Every structure is written in C-alpha cells, then in structure tokens.
Amino acid sequence: MKYCSDCGAKLVEQIPANDDRLRYVCPQCEIIHYQNPKVVVGCLPVAGDKVLLCRRAIAPRMGYWTIPAGFMENGETMLAGALRETREEAAAEVCDEVLYRLFDIPHINQVYVFYRANLNGGFGIGPESLESALFSEADIPWSELAFPIVTDVLTEFFADRKTGEYPVRVSTPSPLWAKHVGWEPDTDKTL
Amino acid sequence: MKYCSDCGAKLVEQIPANDDRLRYVCPQCEIIHYQNPKVVVGCLPVAGDKVLLCRRAIAPRMGYWTIPAGFMENGETMLAGALRETREEAAAEVCDEVLYRLFDIPHINQVYVFYRANLNGGFGIGPESLESALFSEADIPWSELAFPIVTDVLTEFFADRKTGEYPVRVSTPSPLWAKHVGWEPDTDKTL
Ligand SMILES: [Zn+2]
Ligand SMILES: [Zn+2]
Numbered sequence: 001m002k003y004c005s006d007c008g009a010k011l012v013e014q015i016p017a018n019d020d021r022l023r024y025v026c027p028q029c030e031i032i033h034y035q036n037p038k039v040v041v042g043c044l045p046v047a048g049d050k051v052l053l054c055r056r057a058i059a060p061r062m063g064y065w066t067i068p069a070g071f072m073e074n075g076e077t078m079l080a081g082a083l084r085e086t087r088e089e090a091a092a093e094v095c096d097e098v099l100y101r102l103f104d105i106p107h108i109n110q111v112y113v114f115y116r117a118n119l120n121g122g123f124g125i126g127p128e129s130l131e132s133a134l135f136s137e138a139d140i141p142w143s144e145l146a147f148p149i150v151t152d153v154l155t156e157f158f159a160d161r162k163t164g165e166y167p168v169r170v171s172t173p174s175p176l177w178a179k180h181v182g183w184e185p186d187t188d189k190t191l
Numbered sequence: 192m193k194y195c196s197d198c199g200a201k202l203v204e205q206i207p208a209n210d211d212r213l214r215y216v217c218p219q220c221e222i223i224h225y226q227n228p229k230v231v232v233g234c235l236p237v238a239g240d241k242v243l244l245c246r247r248a249i250a251p252r253m254g255y256w257t258i259p260a261g262f263m264e265n266g267e268t269m270l271a272g273a274l275r276e277t278r279e280e281a282a283a284e285v286c287d288e289v290l291y292r293l294f295d296i297p298h299i300n301q302v303y304v305f306y307r308a309n310l311n312g313g314f315g316i317g318p319e320s321l322e323s324a325l326f327s328e329a330d331i332p333w334s335e336l337a338f339p340i341v342t343d344v345l346t347e348f349f350a351d352r353k354t355g356e357y358p359v360r361v362s363t364p365s366p367l368w369a370k371h372v373g374w375e376p377d378t379d380k381t382l
Contacts, residue, residue, distance in 0.1 A: 001196045005224070008194035008201075018318065021264070033196070035265050036229045039302055073212070074226050077295035077363055078302060099293065099361045102304075104268035111230055111269060111304075113293075127209065168359035170290045172268055 006031055037109040041081035042069025044153060045094050047119040050134035051157065054089050056146055057130045064146035067114065067153060068092070082115045090132045091124030101156070102170040103149050114153055116166065148173045197222055228300040232272035233260025235344060236285050238310040241325040242348065245280050247337055248321045255337035258305065258344060259283070273306045281323045282315030292347070293361040294340050305344055307357065339364045 001024045004011055009028035016023055016032055024033040044067050045052035053065045068089040072081040079097055086092050094117035103112040123132050135141070137158040145151050152173065160166045192215045195202055200219035207214055207223055215224040235258050236243035244256045259280040263272040270288055277283050285308035294303040314323050326332070328349040336342050343364065351357045 003194055003196050003199035005192045005194050005196045005202075008199050010199075011196075034262070037263050037265055038227045039230060071225070072228050072302075074228055074300040075297050077297050078293070078361065079295070080297075099359060102269070102290065104270075106266050106268050106271075109265040111263075113302075168290060170269065 001033060001035070004029060004031065005033065035109075037106075037111050039072040039078065039081075040069055040110055040112045041072045041078045041085060041114075042067050042112065043082040043086045043094060043097070043115045043117050044100065044157060045086060045090065045092055045117055045119040045123070046157075047134055049161075050136050051140075051154065052090055052092060052119055052123055052132060052134055053140075054126070054129040055131045055133075056128065058128050061146040063130065064144050065141055066146040066150050069112070069114070072113075078113050079115060082113070086117075087126075089126040089129050091126055092122070092132070093120045094118060095120040098166065099168055100166060101153050101168070103152075104170065104172045105149075106172065112149060116157070192224060192226070195220060195222065196224065226300075228297075228302050230263040230269065230272075231260055231301055231303045232263045232269050232276060232305075233258050233303065234273040234277045234285060234288070234306045234308050235291065235348060236277060236281065236283055236308055236310040236314070237348075238325055240352075241327045242331075242345065243281055243283060243310055243314055243323060243325055244331075245317070245320040246322045246324075247319070249319050252337040254321065255335050256332055257337040257341050260303070260305070263304075269304050270306060273304070277308075278317075280317040280320050282317055283313070283323075284311045285309060286311045289357065290359055291357060292344050292359070294343075295361065295363045296340075297363065303340060307348070 004026035007029045009026050011024040012027055013022050014025050055065050056062050068086040070085040097115045097117040100116040101114040125132050140154055195217035198220045200217050202215040203218055204213050205216050246256050247253050259277040261276040288306045288308040291307040292305040316323050331345055
C-alpha cells in the first residue's frame with residue numbers, strides 16, 4: 001500500500017492519535033487506511049458416508065484435493081459465500097447447512113469458516129477444479145490433500161460422525177504449513 | 192476507491208476475466224483491488240450470574256450499553272482480538288474463553304465473532320467507554336443496549352445459562368437496525 005485510494009496522494013506510515021499500531025495514513029485527506037484479515041468461507045458436502053472433494057486446477061497446490069472454499073464477498077453472508085463457492089468449484093447444491101469449523105491463520109491474515117451440509121443431487125467440475133469426487137473415510141487421499149486445514153476438517157468429521165456430535169471448533173494451524181506450500185502474508189491466494 | 196494503492200493510477204470498474212462481479216482494476220499495473228468483509232471480534236465477560244457491559248463513549252450509539260468488541264487486526268487470532276478489545280474497552284482480563292456467537296451483517300460487510308469467558312479479577316473503563324458495570328439478568332438495561340446483536344447475545348446467554356448448553360449460533364440481524372443507528376456500508380464504524 002503506497003498511495004491513497006481516495007485521493008492518490010503518497011501515503012505515510014505513522015501511529016495515529018489514540019492508536020498503538022503503524023497505519024497507512026494519507027497526509028492530504030487524512031484518511032487512515034486500515035488493513036484487516038479476510039474471511040474464507042467453504043462447505044463440506046456430505047452424501048451418506050462420503051464427502052465431496054475437488055482437485056485443484058490452480059496454484060497453490062495444483063493437483064491436490066480440497067474442500068470447496070474461497071474469499072467471502074461484500075454483501076453476502078458466510079453461508080451464502082460457502083454455497084457460492086460450492087457451486088463454483090464443485091457445481092454442487094447442498095441443503096441442511098450447519099456451521100462446523102473455524103480456523104485462524106494469523107500469519108496470512110485470514111479467517112476460515114466452514115459449514116457442513118448434505119449434497120443435494122449431483123455435482124460437477126468448476127473452472128478452478130480438475131475433478132470432483134465422493135470419498136468414504138477409507139478412500140480419502142490423505143497424502144494428496146491440499147492444506148493441513150483440509151486434513152483437520154476431514155479427520156474431525158469422520159471422528160464426529162461416529163459419535164453423532166459435531167461441536168463447532170476453532171483453532172490455528174501451524175504456521176509451518178504456509179511456508180511449506182509457498183503462501184505469503186497479504187496475498188489474495190486462497191484454498 | 193478511486194486510485195490504485197500500489198501505483199497511484201486512476202482505477203476503472205470492470206468485470207475481470209473469469210469473474211462475474213465489477214471490481215476496481217488498475218489499468219497501469221493490472222492489479223485487481225478486491226473489497227471484502229471485515230471481522231469484528233468481541234467477548235462476553237461473565238462473573239457468577241452477571242455479565243460485564245460497557246457504556247459507549249463514542250458514536251454511533253454513544254451512551255448506550257454494549258459488549259467489548261472491535262475490528263480484528265492483521266496478525267492476530269479472533270480470540271486474541273476479542274481479548275485485546277476486552278482490555279481496551281473494559282480494562283478486564285478473562286479466562287476459560289469459548290467461541291459463542293457469530294453474526295453476518297451483509298449490508299455493512301461485517302462478520303461478528305463473540306467469545307464467552309469468565310472475568311478474571313477486576314475491570315475498569317477504557318478510553319472508548321463512559322463506564323463499565325456488571326449486570327444480572329434482571330438488571331440488564333434492555334432499552335439502552337447499543338445494538339440489536341447485543342440484545343440477541345444477552346437474551347441467548349441468559350436462556351442458555353438455564354440449560355447449561357451454549358450452542359454456537361450464527362444468524363443475520365434485520366437490516367433495519369443499521370439504518371436506525373445511522374450505519375452505512377463500507378465505513379469503519381463498529382460496535
Ligand atoms: Zn488521500
Ligand atoms: Zn496500479
């Protein structure tokens with residue numbers, strides 16, 4: 001961030017009055033340009049004892065399996081975003097959606113919010129996917145999952161399925177994996 | 192958003208390739224400047240049968256009672272942000288934090304995430320508060336709460352307290368209240 005998006009003036013970094021962090025401030029129009037985490041929303045579509053995964057057609061982790069997810073847009077709810085991503089990436093409709101899993105990923109300034117839902121009909125292949133497929137627990141390609149948070153959600157889901165209890169969890173994955181897959185803070189890269 | 196924050200060029204609004212929404216695009220460096228919802232994090236501090244509320248010293252809804260909450264910062268977890276806001280607004284430390292309540296507020300492009308926690312010692316008055324106080328259910332100033340989401344969280348909390356079950360809920364408040372309190376989309380106003 002170098003220029004004011006409101007007036008085009010060169011920004012300066014300073015700690016504003018009544019604040020304790022460096023911000024980008026416009027010396028011309030005095031606007032403080034805050035930078036805040038982004039929300040990624042997704043959905044785990046369930047069909048009987050199987051879940052629907054997509055194989056990524058895009059970087060990062062192209063060719064690896066993931067859960068439909070992407071950046072939440074202005075003007076939509078988290079669930080609406082999760083359903084949109086499920087349509088876009090897996091050409092799938094779902095029903096009976098329930099909030100399921102949150103992740104903090106502070107080193108890339110992202111929050112993930114996943115719903116569980118039942119697959120409602122067929123599915124297909126979106127432009128950002130190479131293929132989509134249903135997997136039972138025994139068939140999950142554990143070594144070919146795109147991100148550790150996908151491993152976490154699937155591991156928890158199959159354990160929860162045995163108890164019938166699906167608590168809403170929130171945790172932070174290890175920062176090491178972001179480095180592993182080549183993610184950098186403040187980029188618009190996502191699942 | 193009028194100017195490219197990377198190069199200062201005048202932005203144009205267009206639908207990028209493989210997209211279906213108008214975005215601000217820089218004709219010079221070709222960066223797409225996405226706009227995404229912001230996360231507000233907060234905490235409901237509990238002490239015995241009472242909860243800690245703060246009376247707002249700032250607009251909007253100055254003089255009305257609310258739960259400690261504010262914009263999540265880059266580099267922090269949702270819980271870290273909720274604890275920071277609890278310190279800043281109520282000079283309070285808490286423990287035993289549990290995820291409790293999410294709200295979508297799509298008309299102002301915000302997501303709210305509230306934790307429940309136990310008050311750990313005393314409390315005070317932060318610079319954005321006029322006073323802080325503990326309230327039992329019978330004493331809650333229902334007609335002087337700052338926002339309908341505060342009413343929702345408190346109503347649910349005292350009902351949940353009777354059952355001992357605190358499910359994590361997510362819902363959208365009516366868009367009418369934002370108009371009522373003078374909020375506008377895309378501003379940096381918060382609870
Ligand atoms: Zn400016
Ligand atoms: Zn530019």
